[in-house]
Amino acid sequence: MNDYKIGLFDSGLGGLTILKAVTKALPQYDYVFFGDTAHLPLGDKTEEEIFEYTRAGVEELFERDCALVIIACNTASAETMRRLQDTFLPQKYPDRRILGVIIPTVEELIESKSKKALLLATKRTVESGKYGRELLKYGSDIELHSVATPELVPLIESGKSAEAANLAIKIIEDQLNGIGEIDTVILGCTHYAKFKDDLRRAFPSAMPAQAGQTTSATLKILSQDEIIPHKLALYLLNHPEIESRLSRDSTRSIHLSVHRPDYDQIAADLLGGIIV
Numbered sequence: 001m002n003d004y005k006i007g008l009f010d011s012g013l014g015g016l017t018i019l020k021a022v023t024k025a026l027p028q029y030d031y032v033f034f035g036d037t038a039h040l041p042l043g044d045k046t047e048e049e050i051f052e053y054t055r056a057g058v059e060e061l062f063e064r065d066c067a068l069v070i071i072a073c074n075t076a077s078a079e080t081m082r083r084l085q086d087t088f089l090p091q092k093y094p095d096r097r098i099l100g101v102i103i104p105t106v107e108e109l110i111e112s113k114s115k116k117a118l119l120l121a122t123k124r125t126v127e128s129g130k131y132g133r134e135l136l137k138y139g140s141d142i143e144l145h146s147v148a149t150p151e152l153v154p155l156i157e158s159g160k161s162a163e164a165a166n167l168a169i170k171i172i173e174d175q176l177n178g179i180g181e182i183d184t185v186i187l188g189c190t191h192y193a194k195f196k197d198d199l200r201r202a203f204p205s206a207m208p209a210q211a212g213q214t215t216s217a218t219l220k221i222l223s224q225d226e227i228i229p230h231k232l233a234l235y236l237l238n239h240p241e242i243e244s245r246l247s248r249d250s251t252r253s254i255h256l257s258v259h260r261p262d263y264d265q266i267a268a269d270l271l272g273g274i275i276v
Contacts, residue, residue, distance in 0.1 A: 025230070
């Protein structure tokens with residue numbers, strides 16, 4: 001029976017950038033977004049707290065008839081994905097599926113033929129070492145440098161995206177001066193998609209052209225809102241047992257554990273000015 005939806009979970013509102021992207025790429029399906037705004041940010045929580053809040057959020061989406069849930073949060077993906085897949089699903093929802101955002105991003109990084117990359121992410125995501133471990137599992141020799149940027153999410157969540165962009169630009173400039181030439185910047189937080197275009201304007205190349213040169217290598221900006229839609233489409237193509245159960249009424253609904261009036265404007269901003 002085709003009566004299931006695709007769910008997206010985030011601890012805040014950043015996952016709305018993923019909702020916007022996947023609904024544009026795959027508009028036929030029904031989507032439910034749940035933002036656990038009561039407990040944001042996850043970055044200052046213990047590992048057990050992150051697991052419990054994420055588990056509760058995923059269960060909320062399952063109770064709202066989602067067959068597949070995307071954890072649209074790098075911190076939650078880094079800390080809880082494997083445990084949820086190995087214990088929670090088999091015990092309570094063996095016919096449902098949970099996907100994260102880190103492995104698809106690592107796959108995209110490898111496919112980009114990167115040699116030296118810079119990861120911008122929350123403190124917990126960086127401390128987890130999840131990106132580095134996944135690169136090793138793939139046998140990749142990409143040189144990865146990670147920088148915790150805990151100031152960026154609060155700025156975006158408070159509607160100060162321009163300030164967040166300027167701070168991110170400064171952080172990247174500092175890293176270029178410190179570690180030298182890089183070819184890729186990974187935006188390892190779904191919120192950061194908000195300033196991807198600012199970064200592309202600020203860094204059209206990884207390093208200035210040397211004397212006698214007219215061009216330099218392009219600095220790639222990997223943003224998860226541009227990665228997840230394609231990866232989700234491939235997943236559904238390869239898993240007809242899930243895809244065949246999805247309803248196709250093109251509905252979208254957004255739910256928050258705690259609502260504030262200013263969240264409406266922030267949500268509209270992250271969705272490009274349109275509440276879906």
